[in-house]
Amino acid sequence: MIRFLHTGDWQLGMTRHFFSEGVQERFSQSRFDAIRELGRIAKKEDCQFMVVCGDVFESNLVDRKTVSRALEALKEVPVPVYLLPGNHDPLNAASVFCSTTFMDRKPAHVHVIEDTTPIRVVKGTEIVGIPWMSKRPLQDLVALTTGKLEPIGDTLRVCVAHGMMDNLSPNTDDPALISLQAAENALSQNKIHYLALGDRHSLTKVGDSGRIWYAGTPESTDYSEVRSGFALVSTINDEGVTTKEVNVGRWKFIEREQVDLNTKEDIETLRKWLENLEDKERTVIKLRIVGALSLSLYSEFEELIFHIKEVLAAAETRVNNLIVIPEDADFINLGFSGFASCAVERLRSNVEGSGPDPIASRDALSLLVRLTGRER
Amino acid sequence: MRIHSLRLTNYRGIDKSEVLFSPIGLTIVEGPNEIGKSSLSEAIRLLFEYLDSSKRNEVKAIKPVMSDVGSEIELEAESGPYVFRYFKRFHNKPETTLTIMKPKLENHTGREAHERAEEILRETIDIDLWKALSIQQGEAIQQADLSKQTSLSAALDIVAGGHRSDLREESLFDNVREEYGRYFTEKGSEKKELQESQKAQEESETEVTFLETQIQDLEKDIVRAADLSRELERLKKQEQDLHVDVAEYIKSLDKIKGLETVLETHRLKLESAQKSEHVAKRDKEERQDLIDLGAKARKAHVELCESSTSSTAIVKKAEKDLDKAQSEATKTEDGRKESELLLNLHRADFDYFNKKLHLDQLKERKDRIDRAREESALADELLNKTSIDKNTLETIKTAEIELITVKAKLETGVPNVLLRGLTNFELQIDDKKAIVLKDEELSLSVSDRVRVTIPGSLQIDVTAGSSSFDLLKKVEEAKQKLDDVCNNAGVSNADEARKSYDVRREALQAIARQKEIETENLRDLTYDEVQRKVIGLGKGVPDYLTARILIPKLPENLEAAKGEQQRAEGDLEKANKEWEEARMKLDEARNVRDGLREQYQKVKVKLSLKAEELNRAVDELVRRRKIISDGDLESEHSKFTKLVHAEKENVKSAETDLSDKEPDRVKALAETAKGSLGTVEKKREAAQNKNTEVRTRLKIFGEEGLHEKLHVAQSHLDYTRQENTAMIRRAQAAKLLYLTMKEERDKVRRAYVAPLKEKIERLGRLVFNDSFEVEVTEDLSVASRTMDGSNVPFESLSGGTKEQISLISRLACAMTVSKNGGASLILDDALGYTDPERLKLMGVVLAKAGKECQIIILTCVPDRYSNVGETTVARLG
Incomplete structure (x- = not known):
């Protein structure tokens, strides 16, 4: 033997x-x-x-x-x-x-x-x-x-x-x-x-x-x-x-296909799942996100990922199939009525597909929201 | 904001001063220079801008000189919903109080009061606009910078009918512009940060490529090392095989060398035998040659002796022939000389007859010339006698014709009547009957009167009209002229003149003829030459006859002499020919004799030489035979011939043995094998070196950790790429947002330019005229003025006009924002460049504006504003 x-x-x-x-x-x-x-x-x-x-x-x-x-x-x-x-x-x-x-x-x-x-x-x-x-x-x-x-x-x-x-x-x-x-x-x-x-x-x-x-x-x-x-x-x-x-091994590689994000609840669900991951520092994740988020929800999602990246060994996200739509709610509290309001409208129409460069327009809107926040 | 009152205490040179302002309309603050008018606007600014504890130079500057007291400023004003009193003391015992009366009572002190005042100001007025609209002393010409005035923009938005802009939008736009400015320059070029990010990515890419290349090179080296190992194995095997081959060939070559030595020995023996045989043969041949030479000399000697004998007889005969030819030649030469003498005589005869004939002809020609000369002399005499030449004769003839003409006119100087028959008819002329036939003409001269009568039909009287007297006079004149001409010519009348002319003409002809005869007979000689020749020939010709020999006789005449001469010439030609032939024969005979003599001499010399040669040959043969006999020579030769044959057989046999071993092939193979071995050794060495090189390289680089280095470089590249992408994305977002907002903002600005322009033009037309127009830019400044169709850029306008338009545009702005709780307008000694006429009109403008906003005018020249309508006047000092 x-x-x-x-x-x-x-x-x-x-x-x-x-x-x-x-x-x-x-x-x-x-x-x-x-x-x-x-x-x-x-x-x-x-x-x-x-x-x-x-x-x-x-x-x-x-x-x-x-x-x-x-x-x-x-x-x-x-x-x-x-x-x-x-x-x-x-x-x-x-x-x-x-x-x-x-x-x-x-x-x-x-x-x-x-x-x-x-x-x-x-x-x-x-x-x-x-x-x-x-x-x-x-x-x-x-x-x-x-x-x-x-x-x-x-x-x-x-x-x-x-x-x-x-x-x-x-x-x-x-x-x-x-x-x-x-x-x-x-x-x-x-x-x-x-x-x-x-x-x-x-x-x-x-x-x-x-x-x-x-x-x-x-x-x-x-x-x-x-x-x-x-x-x-x-x-x-x-x-x-x-x-x-x-x-023997202690490292984990987790890949999730089709993580559907549409609402605030979806983001919360994802947050909980991430929080429940064990041994985070030896865990690597890859998330393929699908769905549609408003500008503010997207910011929330980005914040979540930014945070989780600091905790996990690595986190890769694929957001090619995630659509970000600027909604009225995103701008309702900004209180613009003059030319800024017209600029927002133009950029929104770009994002919604009727204008050129929707991604840059979405980024521009995010920047506007950010700068307005700073102004306040 | 509207100012109600301002009180200054211990402010610069002012001890105490209070000014009350009208809340609406114009307040004029008068006072001489340096009384502190400008301090009023300064005080308002300092009050709001600095804390009471401020140590700023501007604040220090208001402290009175030589006095340690606090400078005080107290302001009462309303702004928006607020009515307040604001007090500050600087320098000494600083203090700040703010009392707000409306909308609800508030009291603040110290820093809190300052901050609250600031808050009210920010909340209710556009501080920048307020500052921009105020005209400080000496700044009157500039236009206010209105590009950032949010309250003005907001007010104009409303007037333009658009959405009212949130005041924060401008501030947001500033932030957006600032964000854009992080990445791009004003002109849109990328800034350093963005460029460096891209550069960092490029550098990372280069590093990754470099490492990848290094790894690829190593991979290639790995393959190369494996290939080299295989190559070395192969070469080693090849080398071993070649070593075996070379050893084999060396063995064969040793055997071949032995055979070659044997062959060489036989060849040397053969060569030696051949040389001995050659010597024997040569000796034998030489002996034979010597024998043959003796025989040949003897034979030649005999032949020469015979030849010598026959030559002697031939030479003798030739000499005889020569003598004969010589005598013949002498004879013919004598004949020739005789003929020559005779010919000379006949030639002289012929010459004599010729000369004689020539003498006769010359004499005759001379006679003719002499006769002609005599005639010519007679003709000359005649010529001298008559003077009628051709011209004189012509003159006489003309005079004669004129006379005849005049006479004829006298006779016929009457009318002429021409009658032409159309048919045959009869008529009467002065009672004489006449008949005129058909187509016949009849001419009638009318000297006095003629009557033509056609019987039974007509009677015509023709009467001459001219005077016969005139004609008679002309006849006389003509006659006189003719006589004069004749007399002058030495003749009595025309006929005599004609005769005299003819005589003269004939004499001239005779002279001409004499010249012709002379020319003809002289030919190419002169008369003297002719005469000399006649004399010469006349002497020579008779002398010949005297000198001539008598026999043969002189021929009878020229013809006979000529015949004799020709005959003598024929004889001489014949004698010459004969003499020539005899001489040729003589030369020929001499040549023959000389040739034969020479031949004879040669034969004699040859004979002598040959005899000597024969003796020498006989002596040599005898000497040689004494050394070795002919028989011994023959046997020696035969012995060596056999030896050569035997050695040839030996060589042939050795050659066969050697060629059986194929020496050339073996040598070539051995050579090739050695060469190949060398090549293979070199190849193996090169491969070995290469292998060592590659393996060393692998050893060195293989442990450098290229794998991890590449990972680090790739990770860095990923990072820089993400960073760069993110930065580009941020930059693009900032750019898009900025450009979009700017476009929208500019659009709005363009819309609200119109109401401001309208207001400026409305006020401006009060000063200029109804055609006044301005172009207002998007940042709300006046770019140009148009008046009476002429457009002038603002900067090109006169100082006064610039000042007026600047003030008007400020007033227009203030009016626009005033209802909105906007700024009060403080003008510190404005309109200093404006002439009195315009001042009056500007007064109207100020009055009109004052109805809509608070205007405070500080001036030391109150008269400048005497035409501003109803005002509140405050006096300082």
Whole structure:
């Protein structure tokens, strides 16, 4: 029986454009913290080693500081760690795994899988890793490697690979897709006993064998991920494979489509929803707003977003489908009767679509309201 | 605001002064200079503007000199719904009190009083307008700046029938303009802030592009590194293969070298044998040549001896032929000389006859000339005797004709009657019968009277009318003239003149003929030359006969002499021909003899030389044979010929062995393989260097953290882009709002310009005339005046007119706003530039305006305002 921790897609050094400098630093730190957390889990779950299935780093061109901090975190992992180069950090001439910083500071229990030669990790267990040598392989590396393997009886063999399974990818033309059929054949022929995969950031079981898994990324990276923030404790024994999902991640990416805003009540509802969000400083939201607001309600909405941006890790809003209509109520208290009143009327008609440049006109009206307020 | 009273105490030079004003209409405050009139308007301004504790220079300035007392200002006025009394003491024991009597009683002191007063003022009047409308001393010519006067604008709005503008709208507009001014200049250009924002975005974009390029370059280097690794592998394999090939070729080349040495040895032996064979052959050939040379010399010697013998006989014969030709030539030459002498004699004879003939002809020509000369001398005599020349004769003839004409006129100087027959008829002329035929004419001269009678029909008398006496007189005159002319010519009458003329003419002709004869006979000679020739020839011709030899005889005449000469010429020609032929033959014979002699000499020399040559050849052969015999030479040659043959066989065999090894091909292949190896080594070295270079670059840049740097740059770009977009959006909003408001404001302004213009023109027509018009701009100033159809810009008007129009426009403004609780108008010594006539008219204007608003006039020249109608007058001092 062997037990190991299956993880991948750490994407160390990942950056997000919507993060401010401070948030970006927090986000990066969380990814290093996740390594330590994985170390603790490995120990707690009696794992004999850890496999990281590719994309350890976001890029081969990450800063020395990122490499150093990653190796510092890895030092604290109490079991041997096997790092597989993936499509983000392929083992090419610029490989981060060949960088001076990495080579000089790499702890002894951390290993880089440099080729497909089986590595004996513990007695009766070996790893066959399939590293990416370039960003765009031109064939199914898993099928190629397992095709050359002989069935094995007295040793458990864990295949560590990176890439998209053909049954999960919409892009069927990609020559590097991993054939589920070939993988399952290798399993059934006893060439391998478990296929540990990386690349997909969501925890995913592939096929029906129960032996092919994506562990997903231990810390979320995007809105599109379904079950990110996990790692997998995998146990292989004579009876088969058992897996245990362990939650590691603390960051949340929430995207809401069609947030309908038309009335003050709608804005209040949104306000409450935002207020109820937990762990706001590690929460990223994206709101796609639809509907129609008066100028004053729009100002209120803007104020709400301005405020929430200060609290959340990041908040992105898409207001292309939100219409702002200047209403009488917006101007009723301004008390204009002369030329200012005529100017307001002209700008309003622009906003309502009968004149040129409705957006600039809306902004102009907002400015007028603001300046009038200052005047008071 | 309407001022009821103003009290000043210890104010500049004023100890105490109080002025009461009429709340409506005109108040004139009179007083001499420096009495403090201008202080009144100043005091009102200071009262509202400064706290009692103010240390401003303006406030300090009102303190009386040399006196430590407080300056006091007290004002009673009404403004809007308020009626109040406002008091301030500056400098010493400062104090402020405000007592509001209406609408409800209020009492305030200190700062509170100041602020309340300010509040009332702000609430009820347009302070700016109030200040703008007041004319300070010396400022009369300027127009008031009315562009920001909200109460005026509001009042005009109402007059123009539009919506009344909220007073805050102008203030809002100022804010909007200020907001616009943050981003744009007055002329609409972008300001620095906006430009810098865009620049910051561009810089961020450049930074991102730079990093992206760097990353792309690294990506390319990664691909390049992989390519180079593969290339190095390939080159290494190629290098190894080439090393093997080169080793193989070197082995083959060693074998080829051995064979080449063998071949070279045989070739050297062959060459040596060939040289020995060549020497033997040459010796043998030389011996033969020597033998042949001896034989040839002997044969030639024999032939030359024979030739020498035959040449001697030929030369002798030729000399005989030459002698014969010589004697023939001498003979023919003598014949020729004889013919030549005879020809000379005949030629002299012929010449003699010719000269003789010529002498006779010359004599004859000379005789003819002499005869002609004699005739000519006679003719000259005749010419001398007669003087009638052609002109004289013509004169005589003319005189004669005139006489005849006059005579004829005498005879025929009567009327002439011409009768022309139309048919044949008879008539009578002076009783003589006459017949006139058809188409015949009959002329009748009427000397005195003629009667023509046609029997039975008609009688015509024709009578001459002229006088016969006149004609007779003319006849006499003509006759006299003729006689005179004849006498002058030396003749008695015309006929004699004619004869004399004929004699003269003939004499002239004789002279002319003599000249012709002389010319004809002299030809190209002169008379003297002819004479000399006749004398010369006359001597020479007879002498010839004396000198001539007797035989042959002299021919009879010229013809015979000519025949003899021709004959002698023929003989000489023949003798010449014969002589020429004989001489040619002589030359020919001499040439033949000389040629044969030369040949003979040559043969003799050759013979001598050949004999010497033969001797030498015989001697040489003998000497050589003594050294080596002919037989030995032959056997030596034969031996070396066999040796050459044997060595040739050896060379051929070595060549075959060598060519079997294909030396050229092997060498070329070895050369190529070495070259390729060098190339591959160089390529590998270059690839190795390149690889090191690329990997070093990757090492250096790969760990620089370009990934994060790019992110930072992109984030910064996002930020600057958002900032820039937001700023552009704010700027556009400000611009749109400003432009829209300005357009609307200008529209309203344009509307309310009309009522102000109308009011200015109404007042102005009182001063100028009914055609007075002004152009008022949107900021409510007068741009030009039109009067009697002539438009003059305001600035070009005279000082007086400018002052008057400025005052009128202020009055118009004050009238416009007065009902609205607007400003009272304070004029401090205005109209200083206006002449007395206009002053009167301006007085009417002031009176009219005074009915609608409060006007306070401060003046030291009260007479200037003596025509302003009913006024309240206050006197200072």
